[in-house]
Structures are given as structure tokens and as C-alpha cells.
Amino acid sequence: MGRHREFCVDAALDAALCVFWRKGYEGASYADLTEATGVERPALYSAFGNKEALFRRALARYHERYLGYLPEALQQPTARQVAEHFLRGAVALNTRFPDHRGCLAVNGVLAGSDEAEPIRQALIDYRAAGEVLLRERFERAKAEGELPEGTDAATLAAFVMAVSHGIAVQAKAGFPREALEAVAEQALAGWPADPRPDRAAAPGS
Known part of the structure; x- marks a missing residue:
């Protein structure tokens, strides 16, 4: 019979997630x-597979435990409130932990070696999936008359994602939360006005 693992897989995964979040995929040796998890390399291989597989598991854990603000944002009553909740959530998460600031999905691999290319592409796909959800929500808002007829929902979603990515990069560089909240507010200042006469003057609409 195989020997039972003498460590908590969930705890080891959480520890590995923090290492990847702090150092990125290639920076995490x-x-x-092994130091963070307290698990020797052969046992890590046995539990998770290779480093790429471990990172993919960590990314799924990251999404499950920390990205709850995205589905919450999509449930907001107006498109502007969707964007505001999403950007404020990004600021809060990216600045919450002093020892691993930024966003794993953005900072994990921005550019890397050929060996890291599968992970870089996985993160591109991961971010693109979030952008699709925003685009679909903005398309609904446009169909309901909340956004002007000429609004390009895809461009609007890409804009919101680009701001959130910039927030992640600046958070990684040490920008304080207050400064990044101001960035989010500035981005929202030019939000398309609700063209419906009965909603044009409504605050936050």
C-alpha cells in the first residue's frame, strides 16, 4: 500500500498560492x-504534479477564495455600478495583503521564458473570460436602454479590465489604496450617461 500523505493538501495549496502571488510563476522556485508548504519536492509532485499543475491549482484556488467581487459586480442593478463594484473590489484585493500585493492573474506571468508560455497563455485566457462576462452584462444594459445606443459593449468591458490591470500593476509597485481608489473614481467619471429621461438625473445610475 502507498504511504499516506503526512500533510494537509489544502494548507499546502494555500501556502503555494501565496508564494506564486508574491513572486510570480517563474520567480517562485x-x-x-517547499519552504512555504513544509512539504518536500517529491511529495509536492505526488500531490499536485509538476510546477505548472500546481500553479493551475493555485489559480483555481485564487479564483474561488478571492474573486467573489466579480459575480457580485455582475449582479449590480446598473452598468456603472457593475464597473464601480468591480474596480473597487480589485483595489481592495490588490492592496489587502502587504506581503503579496497585486493580482495573481495579472502579475503571475506578464512576460516570461518559453517554458512559462503555457501559464502566460492560461492567464490571458483567464482574464479574457472575466472580460466576456463584463461585456455580456454591458450588452444587456445596452439592450435595456441603460447605455447609449452607440456604446460598444466590448470596448467598455476592455476599458474596465484595462483599468483593473493597471491597478494590479500599480499595487504591485506599492501604490497606496487611497491612490488606486482615486484612479478608479477617475475612470468612472467618464462613464456613459443613462439616456433614459426618467433616469438621467438619478445618482449612481
Whole structure:
């Protein structure tokens, strides 16, 4: 019979997630991962597969535990409130933990070696999936008459995602939360006005 693992898989995954979040995919060495998890490399291989597989598991964990503000944003009553909730959520998450600031999905691999290309592409796909959800929500808002007829929902979603990515990069560089909240407010200042006569003057609409 195989020997039972003598560590908590969930705890090890959480520890590995923090290492990847702090150092990125390529910056996180096996020495970093074994030290953080308290698990030797053969046992990590046995539990998670190789480093790429471990990162993919960590990304799924990150989404499950920290990205709840995205589905919450999509449920907001207006498109502007969707964008506001999403950007404020990004600011809060990206600045919450002093020892691993920024966003794993943005800072994990922006540019890397050929060996890191599958992970870089996985993160591109991950971010694109979030952008699709925003675009679909904005398309609904446009169909309901909340956004002007000429609004390009795809461009609007890409704009919101670009601002959130910039927030992640600046948070990683040490920008304070207050400064990044001001960035989010500035981005929202030019939001398309609700063209419906009965809603044009409504605050936050």
C-alpha cells in the first residue's frame, strides 16, 4: 500500500498560492514552495504534479477564495455600478495583503521564458473570460436602454479590465489604496450617461 500523505493538501495549496502571488510563476522556485508548504519536492509532485499543475491549482484556488467581487459586480442593478463594484473590489484585493500585493492573474506571468508560455497563455485566457462576462452584462444594459445606443459593449468591458490591470500593476509597485481608489473614481467619471429621461438625473445610475 502507498504511504499516506503526512500533510494537509489544502494548507499546502494555500501556502503555494501565496508564494506564486508574491513572486510570480517563474520567480517562485521549488525551494520557495517547499519552504512555504513544509512539504518536500517529491511529495509536492505526488500531490499536485509538476510546477505548472500546481500553479493551475493555485489559480483555481485564487479564483474561488478571492474573486467573489466579480459575480457580485455582475449582479449590480446598473452598468456603472457593475464597473464601480468591480474596480473597487480589485483595489481592495490588490492592496489587502502587504506581503503579496497585486493580482495573481495579472502579475503571475506578464512576460516570461518559453517554458512559462503555457501559464502566460492560461492567464490571458483567464482574464479574457472575466472580460466576456463584463461585456455580456454591458450588452444587456445596452439592450435595456441603460447605455447609449452607440456604446460598444466590448470596448467598455476592455476599458474596465484595462483599468483593473493597471491597478494590479500599480499595487504591485506599492501604490497606496487611497491612490488606486482615486484612479478608479477617475475612470468612472467618464462613464456613459443613462439616456433614459426618467433616469438621467438619478445618482449612481
